[in-house]
Amino acid sequence: RIDGARLTSRLAELSMIGATPEGGCRRLALTDEDRQGRDWLVAQMKALGLDTRVDAIGNIVGVLKGQQDGPAVIMGSHIDTVGTGGRFDGALGVVAGVEVLAALRDAGLTPKRDMAVIAFTNEEGARFHPDMLGSYVWAGGMSVEAAHREVDSDGIGLGAELKRIGYEGAEKPGFLPAHAYIEMHIEQGPILENEGGGLGAVTGIQGICWLELTLKGRPSHAGTTPMAYRKDPGLAAARINIFANELTKTIPNQLANSGVIRVQPGNVNVVPETVVMTLDLRNPLDAPLAKAEAAVRAFCAELAERDGIEVSFRDLARFPATPFAEELIAEVERSAGEFGLAVRRMISGAGHDAQMMARLCPTAMVFIPSIGGLSHNPAEFSTDDDMIAGANILLTTAWRVANA
Amino acid sequence: RIDGARLTSRLAELSMIGATPEGGCRRLALTDEDRQGRDWLVAQMKALGLDTRVDAIGNIVGVLKGQQDGPAVIMGSHIDTVGTGGRFDGALGVVAGVEVLAALRDAGLTPKRDMAVIAFTNEEGARFHPDMLGSYVWAGGMSVEAAHREVDSDGIGLGAELKRIGYEGAEKPGFLPAHAYIEMHIEQGPILENEGGGLGAVTGIQGICWLELTLKGRPSHAGTTPMAYRKDPGLAAARINIFANELTKTIPNQLANSGVIRVQPGNVNVVPETVVMTLDLRNPLDAPLAKAEAAVRAFCAELAERDGIEVSFRDLARFPATPFAEELIAEVERSAGEFGLAVRRMISGAGHDAQMMARLCPTAMVFIPSIGGLSHNPAEFSTDDDMIAGANILLTTAWRVANA
Ligand SMILES: NC(=O)NCCC(=O)O
């Protein structure tokens, strides 16, 4: 069993780094706050005697050596946050993984296989694209070089920031072969709470499509240019946002969000020249997701034709719906059963590092409820009881898989 | 008569300061580019022997002493630009005023009254609000202290920037009493060109209402939050933009633009927390303008109620429709007639410093055609012939009024 007080106090410590006045965390990937969080994590891992290493994309790996060589049972998540982040998203999964290894050490137990915990770089995709970048590189989906070339919205390079904060490590991403991957995370949505609590055995992750649209019109004077003469990409962006929102009413389970809208030149009396906007489209099934994307593209083509706006697209992230391994989902359920905890199968709305690790090995996740379904919000909250329950399931499942 | 070559070459010199690769100018108020433009202008004025002074809001005044004391005949405009500015908007009026005084000096003519040219600070309203700020302060509509407290979108203060660039002058705004004000400007719209060319005798300026809206929703996770749970101020902003645009189809002569849209936190996968947007509403008549504003406010109240978005409003600028002085409009027509130039009466779609000066004295403007009706665009263009014609009308009108 894990030490609940130690788990929650470790999370509270990490929460101080990048704490915001609203009670949340702002620890954007590869910023100084992220560096401080990393320094704290490395110190925790070393204090536990874990073999602690950093790879070339900044993933931090702590290994508890097992009795035999060979692939490891890996736990993990991330410690970066979005701009309006909470204290639990990602951080909890990393801290829980550390606590699992601490509990085993305290109990004097050595697993058959290696067991490890990884904090992956830039999971949120809030600063650099795509999201789940660290685990994507770890799983071989993207080269280290390509990832280093990513830039944030100020044009600052990921590679440069990794160097600056001292987390461009010597290891090759993926250096630790994976036997299985298990991630604990907050649900970040309202389903478990609406179902009366209990935990989630995650069956997979829905498909994700992130598009960046650049809309070019013609800057002109807002006082002298007749409405019919205008080519206003701001108005086009508004129509696209509403169109994507309407799609969610006709395509089952479709989600859409426009989280970024940047207008140039951004003067009150200038009809905009350029708008850069993003769309985050998701669906549990790949086919309707593709249909939603095609509908957006067709709508933009019409707009371009009708309103004289140039529209160009760039993929920021594109991950198919990812089912998890049935045998590992069943292990999560079994562990919950041993603790007498209610558990329900559910799909994940959010992307997670588990979605990338599923490319390499059998993968599963444990979800705990998010109060009010809130996440990416400073008011994000989960109870101590649920955190402790989730960490015990993580421990039990990982331990069993590591010794099977 | 003015010296056409000298007029156009002065304008070309000023155009070099803040020149953009697209062939326009970016000389935002109180930036280093604006300072360079100001230094250039002051040197020009001093070289002509004008009594050159700067007031506490940075307005630059060059006076040609007349034979008698008393109020001056003032010409003027501005040298600041918007972010996607052209070479003519504002700069032409200032350079033409300088050329008028140069031509009089060359001809050895001394007017009865003082004649002056003023370059007013921050006419565009692109960096600081309201637009026409320098002439508004000059005309007593706003205190120097209040104007100094204005901040740009980065929170930098107008007073601090004035000091930094060395243009917080010793004079009190309005120190030079005004007998009449005449401003030459490009039309910035397509009317004159569509009418086959010729010049414009401006009868007045339409009403202007600039609103800043702050929309607050609830940040949440774009992958896990069911659409029905979201409070998305980005979507609200889109609906408001489209609503304002639709108003222009039902309220005669109504214009609307949303030139600023800033989204926080601005992450792909976060349903926005806050949007700050602006609306620029204009109408030649005050009553329909008030109706448009009321309709926008009512729509926002509905949205707030229905979608759970908090909406708050701030006035950035609010200037009523401003008729010019009939006797001075007629003088402009008479001057055009003397040169055999076609001239038509028209209302100005853009705000100008003349709108503020009309609070102090009889005011009029001369417009010259803008090719393609383009302005606030690097491709803004007017022909040499039209510039020279406009400057000759300015000279003739100002000279006659100064000697009447
Ligand atoms: N868990 C989480 O918030 N991941 C970020 C990637 C996503 O947007 O789903």
Ligand SMILES: NC(=O)NCCC(=O)O
């Ligand atoms: N002339 C001009 O562009 N003035 C700026 C104020 C306005 O937006 O009308």
